[in-house]
Amino acid sequence: MNTGWYTGNTFDLLENGNAFYPAVEAAIDQAQREVLLETFILYDDPVGRSLQKKLVAAAQRGLKVVILIDGYGSDPLTKEFIDELVGVGVRVHVFDPRPRLMGMRVHLFRRMHRKLVVIDDELSFVGGINFSEDHLVEYGDQAKQDYAVRIRGPLSQNIAAFMRATVQGKRLPIARGLGPLPTEDGAGRLVVRDNQKHRKDIERMYRTCLRGARSDVLIANAYFFPGYRLLRELAKAARRGVRVRLVLQGEPDMRIARFAATMLYDYLIDSGVEIYEYCRRPLHAKVACFDDDWVTVGSSNLDPFSLALNLEANVVVRDRKLNTALRQRVDRLMQEDCSLIPRAAMATRRLRRMWVGVVVFHILRRFPAWVGSLPAHKPKLQRVKPMPVETVQETVQE
Template sequence: MAQNPALAADHRVRLLQGAQELFPALVEAMDAALSDIQFETYIFDFTGSGASVAEALERAARRGVRTQLVVDGVGTGALPDGWARRFASAGVQVRVYSPLGPLGLLLPQRWRRLHRKLCVVDGCVLFCGGINVLDDLHDPNHGALAAPRFDFAVRATGSLVALASDTMDQLWWRMQALRDMRERRLPEALQALRAASAARHAADEVAQQGPAMRAALLLRDNVRHRSRIEKAYRRAIGGARHEVIIANAYFMPGGKLRRALLLAARRGVRVRLLLQGRYEYFMQYHAARPVYGALLAAGVEIHEYAPSFLHAKVAVVDALGERPWATVGSSNLDPLSLLLAREANVVVEDAAFAADLRERLVQAMQQAGRRMEPARYAGRPLGQRVLDQVAYALMRLALWVTGKRY
């Protein structure tokens, strides 16, 4: 069973855990940049180590590197005044994806967010994963954390970098065109749309090159790649022979993905899930729990991570077998990611990479996870079960409002 037809064999991919490993690698690449930096993130927070990334962007722009930053209108919003002035003075170009406006999230179309975390430097190196520009020991809503956030990213070189760069170019020029049209600068808007179309064509050509072997960049959008990431997960789980390990922050899989996990467990594959054990957001925390019952009954192991917030969106399948498969990215296994948001995951078929990721996940489950026993799940207090069902119903209602099936 082929794992993914887009895989190509010309890549070098390195796993990075947490901002403590990602940020120094990002800063090193930005400080060596010669021509351009493209950066997209959901959250850009300047507290603590997040400032080191901002300072690297500022330094690059001051020495003449074309520096483009896109942040999400919900995750980040407008930049702090001081940093906005510093970026403008240095020449860092900043765009805000889908600003909320006066009605905020009351408009369902505003639920489509830029959730991917991508950075391309000089068209040669890509950083992709689930890690925002956010200090490991700081949370905007909860303050200081006692332990670092659990999350991953990758540093990659190879043909997938061009696809990421062209995709980011396409979004940048579309946003530029929208801004020009709002300001009634129609000639500039048409020029920006032509640039976006050219970027899309280039991305299509890159995506079709190379044999199906080692690594690929999977993108999810609301036009042409609506289910690409979910299908990759289902394909890998469906082909699993020995083991599936998934770490996911906001876990509410749809029917097809749930069935893939259940079937894997029933045919003897050891399926382990490392999920959020600390309360972060009402909807994501409680809406996940009603799906636990069937999984536990089929023999799926569920481990809840408690020392800090689990923010990872990674998986590894048959890491010690003949066909190892792993993915690291921004996509949660919930309807917000799989149906609405722009997401990006890197898929890798490499024994050493898969074994490295597996070791870190197993260590987290053994040392920092609390296994959910079926009896403990069934014995949840009535109040918690009510909240779980309310959150689940609200999530289903939100999907109905968007017209999506999941």
């Protein structure tokens, strides 16, 4: 019986694009058979062009190279950029490609938000980092703070099978539910969210880990507006004596995200949850540590888009070394660049925020259901076909 758990893996934490991009590119350089890549955003910028060069070289060495990009997130990507990939044999798939309406992207909902890379079924990368230069620290004040994990071992083979099934339109080889939890380090599994049989898997994973927490929970998440059940588990964990800390956005790239999150602050703080806002740069992280052994890293925010609409992928891992590494990095953020949110002092302020919070909460939590009930097309996957030889020759001559 496939429980979804794979043992015998090793994990390395990668912080920001500064660590992530060189690791991915080095892995592509060393690939022998196959490169699989999924990303929400791929831009024609220095980061995207560097990745393109590596993928082209891999295809020219005779490797099978398959990439999946999102039609909304990667909409600015030029035809010339894609043609350079397709022209050497890279199989480029676009999730839900749609034309702009009066210059605007209109297909906002049900995005392919995953960030996955697998090399030769042996090495994989999972996290929240896109392929764009705003994930590099040197980008400046708007550089995103984020994490990914590099995985060596059997779990990579399962992630690769999942990615192949996606582009082939086949049933996804992912078990539902966490099942019996492993007791040894090096165990991990892929947890996904889709709009079919895995609609609640990532949210259930968080609730299961919260219920099992004994002493400490540390969550860093960019867009925080979870449903009532997850909020209740956070509060219950704090009330039974677990130290629960949330690291959220203080300098958001989307101000509505911070406004929505603050509607929940009083309820959580009154329950004993500690809330910190990261104020140095936009926070883009989607990670958590539970006690000293469990970790999750991935693409899923804790908001209505990620928990109810988007296609997401996280790994949940039992590994003390990875837990320690991630905890140290997030602890450093809290100490150096975060502000602890105090309990609201004025009763009138708390009452006013409570009533506004109730309205905003119900609107945002019901919004995905409203969107889902509207007549809508079924998102499709489209493979970009190579240009005819004649067209290529004409382009060269011009």
